[in-house]
Amino acid sequence: MKPVKVGVCGLGTVGSGTVNVLIRNAEEIARRTGRPIIVEQIGARRDNPDCDTTGIDVTRDIFDVANNPEIDVVVELIGGYDVARELVMTAIENGKHVVTANKALIAVHGNDIFEAAKAKGVIVAFESAVAGGIPVIKGIREGLAANKINWLAGIINGTGNYIMTQMRDYGRDFADVLAEAQALGYAEADPTFDVEGIDAAHKLTILGSVAFGIPLQFDKAYTEGISRITPLDIEQADELGYVIKHLGIARRSKEGVELRVHPTLIPKDRLIANVHGVLNAVMVQGDAVGPTMYYGPGAGAEPTASSVIADIVDVARGMNTDYSDRVPPLGFTQDNLDQNAPILSMDDVSTAYYVRLQAVDRPGVLARVATILSDKGISIEAIIQKEDKESEMVPIIFMTHQCQELQMNEAIREIESLVDICGEVVRIRVEDLDS
Amino acid sequence: MKPVKVGVCGLGTVGSGTVNVLIRNAEEIARRTGRPIIVEQIGARRDNPDCDTTGIDVTRDIFDVANNPEIDVVVELIGGYDVARELVMTAIENGKHVVTANKALIAVHGNDIFEAAKAKGVIVAFESAVAGGIPVIKGIREGLAANKINWLAGIINGTGNYIMTQMRDYGRDFADVLAEAQALGYAEADPTFDVEGIDAAHKLTILGSVAFGIPLQFDKAYTEGISRITPLDIEQADELGYVIKHLGIARRSKEGVELRVHPTLIPKDRLIANVHGVLNAVMVQGDAVGPTMYYGPGAGAEPTASSVIADIVDVARGMNTDYSDRVPPLGFTQDNLDQNAPILSMDDVSTAYYVRLQAVDRPGVLARVATILSDKGISIEAIIQKEDKESEMVPIIFMTHQCQELQMNEAIREIESLVDICGEVVRIRVEDLDS
Numbered sequence: 001m002k003p004v005k006v007g008v009c010g011l012g013t014v015g016s017g018t019v020n021v022l023i024r025n026a027e028e029i030a031r032r033t034g035r036p037i038i039v040e041q042i043g044a045r046r047d048n049p050d051c052d053t054t055g056i057d058v059t060r061d062i063f064d065v066a067n068n069p070e071i072d073v074v075v076e077l078i079g080g081y082d083v084a085r086e087l088v089m090t091a092i093e094n095g096k097h098v099v100t101a102n103k104a105l106i107a108v109h110g111n112d113i114f115e116a117a118k119a120k121g122v123i124v125a126f127e128s129a130v131a132g133g134i135p136v137i138k139g140i141r142e143g144l145a146a147n148k149i150n151w152l153a154g155i156i157n158g159t160g161n162y163i164m165t166q167m168r169d170y171g172r173d174f175a176d177v178l179a180e181a182q183a184l185g186y187a188e189a190d191p192t193f194d195v196e197g198i199d200a201a202h203k204l205t206i207l208g209s210v211a212f213g214i215p216l217q218f219d220k221a222y223t224e225g226i227s228r229i230t231p232l233d234i235e236q237a238d239e240l241g242y243v244i245k246h247l248g249i250a251r252r253s254k255e256g257v258e259l260r261v262h263p264t265l266i267p268k269d270r271l272i273a274n275v276h277g278v279l280n281a282v283m284v285q286g287d288a289v290g291p292t293m294y295y296g297p298g299a300g301a302e303p304t305a306s307s308v309i310a311d312i313v314d315v316a317r318g319m320n321t322d323y324s325d326r327v328p329p330l331g332f333t334q335d336n337l338d339q340n341a342p343i344l345s346m347d348d349v350s351t352a353y354y355v356r357l358q359a360v361d362r363p364g365v366l367a368r369v370a371t372i373l374s375d376k377g378i379s380i381e382a383i384i385q386k387e388d389k390e391s392e393m394v395p396i397i398f399m400t401h402q403c404q405e406l407q408m409n410e411a412i413r414e415i416e417s418l419v420d421i422c423g424e425v426v427r428i429r430v431e432d433l434d435s
Numbered sequence: 436m437k438p439v440k441v442g443v444c445g446l447g448t449v450g451s452g453t454v455n456v457l458i459r460n461a462e463e464i465a466r467r468t469g470r471p472i473i474v475e476q477i478g479a480r481r482d483n484p485d486c487d488t489t490g491i492d493v494t495r496d497i498f499d500v501a502n503n504p505e506i507d508v509v510v511e512l513i514g515g516y517d518v519a520r521e522l523v524m525t526a527i528e529n530g531k532h533v534v535t536a537n538k539a540l541i542a543v544h545g546n547d548i549f550e551a552a553k554a555k556g557v558i559v560a561f562e563s564a565v566a567g568g569i570p571v572i573k574g575i576r577e578g579l580a581a582n583k584i585n586w587l588a589g590i591i592n593g594t595g596n597y598i599m600t601q602m603r604d605y606g607r608d609f610a611d612v613l614a615e616a617q618a619l620g621y622a623e624a625d626p627t628f629d630v631e632g633i634d635a636a637h638k639l640t641i642l643g644s645v646a647f648g649i650p651l652q653f654d655k656a657y658t659e660g661i662s663r664i665t666p667l668d669i670e671q672a673d674e675l676g677y678v679i680k681h682l683g684i685a686r687r688s689k690e691g692v693e694l695r696v697h698p699t700l701i702p703k704d705r706l707i708a709n710v711h712g713v714l715n716a717v718m719v720q721g722d723a724v725g726p727t728m729y730y731g732p733g734a735g736a737e738p739t740a741s742s743v744i745a746d747i748v749d750v751a752r753g754m755n756t757d758y759s760d761r762v763p764p765l766g767f768t769q770d771n772l773d774q775n776a777p778i779l780s781m782d783d784v785s786t787a788y789y790v791r792l793q794a795v796d797r798p799g800v801l802a803r804v805a806t807i808l809s810d811k812g813i814s815i816e817a818i819i820q821k822e823d824k825e826s827e828m829v830p831i832i833f834m835t836h837q838c839q840e841l842q843m844n845e846a847i848r849e850i851e852s853l854v855d856i857c858g859e860v861v862r863i864r865v866e867d868l869d870s
Contacts, residue, residue, distance in 0.1 A: 309581030
């Protein structure tokens, strides 16, 4: 059969990984696809010493690739929004299929890109945009196609999970671990995308759309970072039988869809609570299958290349078929996307909470706090009051049952206004992730 | 678009789950596929009170379904070898696509079935045959298509994992837990298939073929059951930092392919060591992606139905495409299957071992055993000798480095022939499952 000709744009970590694996495993891949997959051209501003491009046409202008009539599939691995968008749109305009690892691009511009691709009858594939080498997009979109997905929850940022794991294992401060991670190259010089949950929210936006069949709405995803998590809270959570993880959570209820990234207490004995370091995992709960989980490396040259190439193989199989016989980009046909499902504001989301406050050790304080919670309709599952003989202040921890976030926020404002309460009240959401 | 008409053969647990989910989630599924999937006919010897078949044509002869000209996809859920084989072959002969949950059928007759399907240009899909609701066949076959798969290891029999979990958590005997599991309906009256590893070997055979692109060779898979595992060994393993799991392991090396099901010590901190009860999980290690894992319910009406219906959706998308544009049954095109890769006999397999023996507490015994191991080229990683003041016998445990099983078996025969050794030497294989 005719070979499939690929043009790779970007020769950074993922680009060089992709070219290397395509060459190293060319025979194994062709055994699967029944046709060779060939790197016809590479577009990159500079060479990469990790990648031997001997015999491959290398251009310094990535748009050469998008305009090359020989090329069937343009692989966008340059990252960022604007140039990447222009590159992908040019490739689509030229009738080429596109594979991209760019979560920001898909989360923000995906709806337009998929519309353009539909008009041109080409495929846009993005497995590598979420959770690196883990085939979780395929798992949800195809493997769980029988299900109404009720919720998913993922550790989808390796840097964040590395930091949380180090903080827990060694009782270290956030800033301390972050500085080390930056020195080791695990975290970027500007860590905002990772530690504030923006990167995770990009991925969560994509997962949510694939799970529920809704348009991509990154601007409506809620993000809360991990920079304010302290070793004290990690330790208290541990004593209570919980681990704190930075999760991306998408849930569908009658009221609407939740898309939220925030630190979360989860029971220690959940499998996902044992996913440590830079590894990623996504739990997906479907009404027929129940809870499932997908685990593996969420980043890195060859793990990401693994998903990029899986997409290329899918394109190789799908490129000669009718548009309607292909898996739609978001797993639901584009005219079947639910345009009206509201994304809930955090005020309307219900979760359980871990609430920690510092109170002056005086009679009646606990009662006053409990009364405030009760007045807001928040019921308490457990109260832990610690003795601290060296201080006038005592830490008090409440574990609450599910309540609306709006009520909790109002309660916290009232609690913080009490004279016997010192400083900010810490509140971390709690998820059971059971069924 | 034209609806896809499905005929379901067998209305037991999985059959009724499949019909129920197809009806309950008809709208969500059609949103994905862009066309309705309709249960056109059910073939079943008797009704199932768990399944409302109102308005569906029900026949008592499953071959009516295979011969029904209206039907596009025959779903074989009757189980067993012979009638199932005839049913599937009849359906294929009639140009129908086939979805089956029958691991025994695929593991034993799959090669012939796939050949017949190729000749007729129809799809045979079997995601539900392995690990119930977990989309692991799709994960390996498509999601990891870029990789040379090096090995996989799975907890792929829920009954066995339930028994091992109960034994570990409560220190109970195998026979005791099995009897309870039978009373509760978790284990069959004849538990041989589950506890002796035959069911797991069926699934492993399929996973191995999908991972390495080799023909199905169930007769060459090695099986060793869990009936001889004792609470003592579980406890000793725990002290050494290991959990004993009944694993199906497939590995590819220069020498050939390993296909083996046996109790295995794995380090406690591996994620798969924390998969408990009836749940299933499969680790898959690819050269590009590294280790990944797929976790979820391995059995049950709706989890299995989830995979059956995912296959039907794949058929709905693939039925109008060319044969060469579809994912081949084993993930590699049939003419690219490696017919010559030898399946290694256990004698030629290398693993590390846990060896436990009872010795008379007399000077020199340990030295004699260590000498036998050393003479066979087996190096020792750790020796644990326990004091037992109430007995003349002391238990001695050796943890060895990797060695060939043939050498280990010869060493054990020699050790058992020593006068100071009492009874059988227990040996359990050890796998690191690291990278």
